Amino acid sequence: MGAAVIRAIRNFNLENRAEREISKMKPSPAPRYPSTKSLLREQTRSHPHIKGEIDRKDDKLLSLLKDVYVDSKDPVSSVKVKDAGIPQEAKEFRLPKGHHFDLNIENIPKGKISIVEALTLLNNHKLYPDTWTAKKIAEEYHLEQKDVNALLKYFVTFEVKVFPPEDKKAIQSE
Template identity: 85%
Template sequence: MGAAVIRAIRNFNLENRAEREISKMKPSPAPRHPSTKSLLREQISGHPDVKGDIFRKDDKLLSLLRNVYVDSKDPVSSVQVKDTGTPQEPKESRLPKGHHFNINIENIPIGKISIVEALTLLNNHKLNPDTWTAQKIAEEYYLEQKDVNSLLRYFETFEVKIFPLDDKKAIQSK
């Protein structure tokens, strides 16, 4: 209900108010400083031809302006210039190891591993730490030794444990 009242007040006599604003006199230029008025009068009285030159159209300049043709194009980015100048060397990469569950990974840069590979190597190291040492993992996946040591030290895979139900009152799973 309040919106209807506000809309009615806002639209009241809208056409007449718009017409009044349009018919108002256009704003006049800002007044000049009093010190410049006297200087302008002196210049105009000393050179009466200047006032005529200010408002007169120069046909020669207008014809030259008509002959000007401006054609603009977007600048070529610096990345495109670099690509056309020198061909980029292909980076070394390797094929992914293991099963990637229908993920379209064609190649992996050397020194990096996919998430599936990271989980696999963490799980292998957890199950068989004697056979899957940091040195063997670094050689297998083409990684640096310090990166593998950090990975094995700071990351761990989740382990799901199912405890046997000792309590008869517990809800049985279906």
């Protein structure tokens, strides 16, 4: 609602306001310093032909200007580039685990896990801590042992706890 009101106010009488702004007198140049003003006046009095030279277009210079072609190239950087002979380490990837693959994820770098995998392994560890130990999780998902230990220590999955009402008059559910 507010945008429509603002738009209506902004567009009100737009053509007249634009025409009024365009028809205004253009700003005059800034005043010259008094000592410079007197020197300029003196020069124009002593050399009246200079005023005509300033206003006249020089066809020779214009034709030379039309012939100018500028071609620019980036300068060669002086920074040394790493030796191309040394190949980069190839990253190892693995396929995502589980039945609910994210369509955007085709492969995951070793040492990393997706959000879905993190929630799955946390839930598995919570439900079956004897089966899903930190060592087995590290092997299964190609993670480091210390990272898995920190993950299991500091992160837990969402859990809902319902506390019984303390009021004795509360209706007991059957």
